[in-house]
Amino acid sequence: MIDQKRVLVTGGAGFIGSHLCRRLIDEGNDVLCVDNLYTGRKSNLFGLLNNVNFEFLRHDITFPLFIEVDEIYNLACPASPIHYQNDPVQTTKVNVHGSINMLGLAKRVKAKIFQASTSEVYGDPTVHPQPENYAGNVNCIGRRSCYDEGKRCAETLFFDYHRQHDLNIKVARIFNTYGPNMHPNDGRVVSNFIIQALLEKPITIFGDGSQTRSFCYIDDLIEAITRLMATSDDVTGPINIGNPDEFQIIELAEKVIELTGSRSELVFKNLPEDDPKQRRPDIALAGQTLKWQPQVKIEEGLKKTIEYFEVLLSHL
Template identity: 75%
Template sequence: MRQTASKRVLVTGGAGFLGSHLCERLLAEGCEVLCVDNYFTGSRSNVAHLLDHPRFETMRHDVTFPLYVEVDEIYNLACPASPVHYQHDPVQTTKTSVLGAINMLGLAKRLKARILQASTSEVYGDPFVHPQPEGYWGHVNPIGPRACYDEGKRCAETLFFDYHRQHGLEIKVVRIFNTYGPRMHPNDGRVVSNFIMQALRGEPITIYGDGSQTRSFCYVDDLIDGFLALMASPAAVTGPINIGNPGEFTIRELAETVIALTGSRSRLVHRPLPRDDPKQRRPDIAAAREVLGWQPKVPLEQGLKRTIAHFDTLLGGRALRAAAE
């Protein structure tokens, strides 16, 4: 087997928010990286700073079609992850999760390569168990507007474990909880990017429901640490394993923190809660701590400051300067 320094790694969805950070870290680890993306939600600008790297390569490809490349490891991150994007074409979202998993598992089987699936906390749905441990089977509406993503990811997990049992494939399944940081899409409709962009523009901050619903927010650097730890773990460690920050905040608390950090004069406005929106979400990360020796390090306020600075740069760096004057 080749040494880690020359390992060739495929990252599907590599030009996305998480994928671009993963590509960056893998290059820093000495790997050769093949970034595959169809650029539906990913962006060339996310990997522009990597294009001249001698061990980095990009390929435009849709994972719903087979891919024939030679690699040692595969990270399957390809799938729109925000409701705005995955509900735009729900049939394609399901196909990306299910056919994408089948195609990447087929590639891993042929190459005898280890493969990691980026699953999601959405497999738990609107949970009756709190916080959510990996053994909880979830409470998901299979015919609702979020089902294309929730059930697509659940089916992908099924496929991964069936390939593992039937073909002896080395799999890793990570369930990602809310993650934020630089390179988030500014218009992806997620709560962190929504609040920051609205605050920087001085617009009303939109809270769906009464703001008492809770979320846990993991900074992207911590999440990528979890990815790498899981991929490097012994073959017997398949997951699924939760990776997220167990700190729990109400949506209102998040909005008030963003307003304070940006110095914005934005006010809070309330809108009806979307259908099937989870009321609470918090990971039980006991397994990640015990099996991987992983836990998040970046506090919410620190991570938000870095993310706010990124979005302010996208807006020309004017908003934070204006707030300081």
């Protein structure tokens, strides 16, 4: 294929990365998936490993990578508090050193590069919903700061490379995303609730459950990411990507119990340090720039995610 793009996806064996790899392969691209498998899993790449246009490389991007590509999607980083707090120094390294290495690669080969940033750059927000021009309320020395501040520093690096080296960058701030291929032990609220419900175990709620989150289904997220990469060079972001439908955590737990038919009871524990009380994206910019709106409602997305975990648990 003459116009086939060579695309690098770091963190490509992870939850979001594996879905992105599939989308890019379906579009006819040549895809190199790079992952050190700290949280990513080869099982997420089922059906891709034998595709002639797909290649997997086990590699840690805190070390340089010397390849030739046309586009880079930088998704490498543990995204759940359990995993990123388990090795906070490495979490900071992958955000800072990893970004520097990927930006250096993009500069050398003149590739367009995407950064998967996060709603965590807003910290525990005092503005609701959160627009892109909100500077955030982040504790720079807390247990979550290796991820929060790491992602903020990564954004700084991306925009400095853009200004100093005229690099073509795209930055998306991803809000809570869920769907098949989530890690079963990532400690995130959707996967936690579903697994606890399917196993008929008590569903753990931190705090009183009144804190809110907005949940975006993975297919909607991938559509937004690929649209952002296809925009003109003057569109850099950051752009919020998420679903603005807001739910209390206790409402989510009750919905999961209803959809699984579980007899699980709710148990309440203390709220972790710096856990945001509200999280909802302002996606007006995504609507204007990408002509994008999330399509999958929470009940439909939860049903698909529950089906995935039912199959996963049946093989354990």
